[in-house]
Amino acid sequence: MSSGQGFLATTASIAASAMLARSLFYDFIPEDVRNSMLSQIKIFQNLLSREFSMVIHDKEGLTTNNVYQASMTYLSSLVSSHSTQCVQVKQFDDDKSLVISLDVGQTFIDVFEGIQFKWCLHCSKNNVTTKGSDENFSYMVSNSYSLELSCKKEHKDKALDVYLPWIMNWWNNTKDQNTILKLFLNSYDTWNSVNLHHPATFDTIAMDQELKQTIIDDLSKFIKCKDYYRSIGKTWKRGYLLYGPPGTGKSSLVAAIANFLNFNIYDLDLAQVQGNLHLKELLIQMTNKSVIVIEDIDCSIPIKNRDSNDSYNYRPKVTLSGLLNFVDGLWSSCSEQRIIIFTTNYKEQLDSALLRHGRMDMHIYMGYCSPSMFRNLVFNYHHIEHHSLFEQIEALIKELEITPATVSEHLLRSDDVDVALQGLLKFLQLSKQEALDKEKEKENKDDENKKDEEKKDEKNKMKNDKTDPDTDDDI
């Protein structure tokens, strides 16, 4: 046998032995023993590697592990459940179900204070002995879950002493379902509040998926960055400008942001404010952790000019410079963790001073309904992901400018999804026909105008020809 043939034979024999060992391992070792062996191997590997890794199990004995529940809730809030990532529902002991937006085996990277923490969800099957009604013992298979948290070894202390306690603190602040958020409305120089029961969440908002995830990431980063804001000497606040046509979900997004952060909303009506001084007084009364919203900002202040002594007929009591001070003057630093949101239908009409970065950190366009937004809305209202009418409806949605509010309204008209979708389809077909008729009417009008113009030109020409002596000469 040549040396080449010998090498091939040895390699083949090693490969065959490895395959045999692998199949013996999987066929003859019970799953729970196998999982335990694999996790021991993993720990050993981690000891050798430069990674720190820990496993957080869903249960400690028979009780739910709080660290697991807190981490899972936290991770689920970071991943929007309508992303491509799989959605799972797991029941906790206390009968509260939690929508988990992580797929088993999928890794998720969370950046905390500039450090990357890697999470991975694992699932293993357990045989649980249960007692049947006929007094015979039977086996039931149940899933047990665990989360693996890993990072570079040098960040182990940060993970254990800062990151996990921060998650527990976040969870404690947000988990209490009895916390009712407040909506504050200003009247003269004080705030009055009502309970906020707006159901909007990032799952129910229909918008571009990537943009939605960017906002979630931005908010998550914002609430984690206290030290960062302190270190760069900036007030701990963030500004968002939401713009787009009416009925595209700007107000709903404000509510979703408040629900996500568990922050109260201060809905500031500038028409009610008696002047810049009162604006400051209102500002001082606001608490930390709040969302301040000024809706339709273009209608609230003189939008083009910073000088209050201009010649506008409308004399506002709050000037643009007063508002700019409110947003990021010295007074704005008297509290922390604030989100300031302006909404408008006409971004182009706003003074650039209002929009610059630092004041409005993100400009978010809320647009007309797209096919994916339509599917998001159908899922919200009817919990289905496929229907034979989707294709027809989506083709029309692509052609028309329909707001999500209009689509929502049609989807809500019936509990029967077939009836609701038929109604929506009919409405879209009519809208398309109307749009075509209008276009035709406009074309006809344009043609008529063109003909009138041509006739006028011809008449003028004839008139000129008659009066022009040169032309007479030529003839």
Ligand SMILES: Nc1ncnc2c1ncn2[C@@H]1O[C@H](COP(=O)(O)OP(=O)(O)OP(=O)(O)O)[C@@H](O)[C@H]1O
């Ligand atoms: N993007 C969306 N996702 C989910 N629902 C939406 C969306 N847009 C509109 N809706 C539905 O339409 C209703 C009206 O929308 P909303 O008031 O949020 O729009 P808006 O952009 O703030 O309108 P306006 O500019 O007139 O204030 C909402 O209560 C919601 O049911």
